[in-house]
Amino acid sequence: xxxxxxxxxxxxxxxxxxxxxxxxxxxxxxxxxxxxxxxxxxxxxxxxxxxxxxxxxxxxxxxxxxxxxxxxxxxxxxxxxxxxxxxxxxxxxxxxxxxxxxxxxxxxxxxxxxxxxxxxxxxxxxxxxxxxxxxxxxxxxxxxxxxxxxxxx
Numbered sequence: 001x002x003x004x005x006x007x008x009x010x011x012x013x014x015x016x017x018x019x020x021x022x023x024x025x026x027x028x029x030x031x032x033x034x035x036x037x038x039x040x041x042x043x044x045x046x047x048x049x050x051x052x053x054x055x056x057x058x059x060x061x062x063x064x065x066x067x068x069x070x071x072x073x074x075x076x077x078x079x080x081x082x083x084x085x086x087x088x089x090x091x092x093x094x095x096x097x098x099x100x101x102x103x104x105x106x107x108x109x110x111x112x113x114x115x116x117x118x119x120x121x122x123x124x125x126x127x128x129x130x131x132x133x134x135x136x137x138x139x140x141x142x143x144x145x146x147x148x149x150x151x152x153x
Contacts, residue, residue: 089134096137 094109101107108114135143
């Protein structure tokens, strides 16, 4: 083992004549445009983009006006349909109450055994039913769709 340590090793030396010089000087990047040309290009591209933005903005505003006009035109019809369906459901509720209570003596539809429910209100005043009264004679799925609409967002 001592013999292995006695072996002469060849030392790594520089090549004859030395190493090449290391280039350390700054090599500037090639300039394609001068500063003025770059500023002019920036201004040109910005002007073109502003023109295209203005054209698009006019088109978007025209589209928004068209949509707003169409919504305002259709809104009364949607309100009328909503009110019509509301009244149809109230009629279905009234008819269902009349059918359910037909065998009860002294029962009048919309009253409590012939007495008005709201005695302090004028007789011809319309009292809107509460949510559960409105959906009392409908399919439970209809009630669920309307009652839990905020859970579906």
